[in-house]
Amino acid sequence: MITLQNISKTYGELAVLQDINLTIPKAKIVSIVGASGAGKTTLLQIIGTLLKPDAGSIVFNDQQIDQYNEAQLALFRNQRIGFVFQFHHLLPEFSAFENICLPAYIAKTPSKQVEQKADELLAFLKLTHRKTHKPNELSGGEQQRVAVARALINSPELILADEPSGNLDTLNKKELHQLFFDLRDHYNQTFVIVTHDMELAEMSDMTIRMKDGRIIDPETI
DSSP states (O other): OEEEEEEEEEETTEEEEEEEEEEEOTTOEEEEEOSTTSSHHHHHHHHTTSSOOSEEEEEETTEEGGGOOHHHHHHHHHHHEEEEESSOOOOTTSOHHHHHHHHHHHTTOOHHHHHHHHHHHHHHTTOGGGTTOOGGGSOHHHHHHHHHHHHHTTOOSEEEEESTTTTSOHHHHHHHHHHHHHHHHHHOOEEEEEOSOHHHHHHSSEEEEEETTEEEEEEEO
16 A cells, blocks of 8 residues: 655764654554664654655555645545544634534535545544534543544545544553454455553554664564
């Protein structure tokens, strides 16, 4: 699905990523682990086209996306990639339903289609009863599930998550992790997740271990 070849990224004299080679298969959950400063988030941002590498290539389903211009990359991100972050970044003035719909409205998807998909996701995530609630009326776990639904609304081929359970308590963390596997099975969804949670890493289909900007042990669990 995604192949990274000889990816490097530096800031001044600091080599953040060094000669990264990685293949991410479809419909798998891939965890990226390592100490702070290992390059995990930078790698995730490059996979998500939020950053451009200084060297190397990124092939996404036979398309070499590192050659895209900014307008092409923005369209690519909106249509092909969903993002989930540690801080959910929901818009406080909008309801859960409206937050979920927003990326699809930006993509100019017909309203009826958007709303049907949003209702489907709310039902799958067991959030239908919270549809009209605003973020400050939701628990932390509910807010993060709304953020996951928002990432899924455009039916992206890839979900990228950066410490998605970092702010959740133990119960909500376990529920969110299980949700990722349910989504993989139900929607054939691919996840790449940066995490410090070794329980999630051990559950994953593949774990990428990083140190000092390098992959040191890509391992299938």
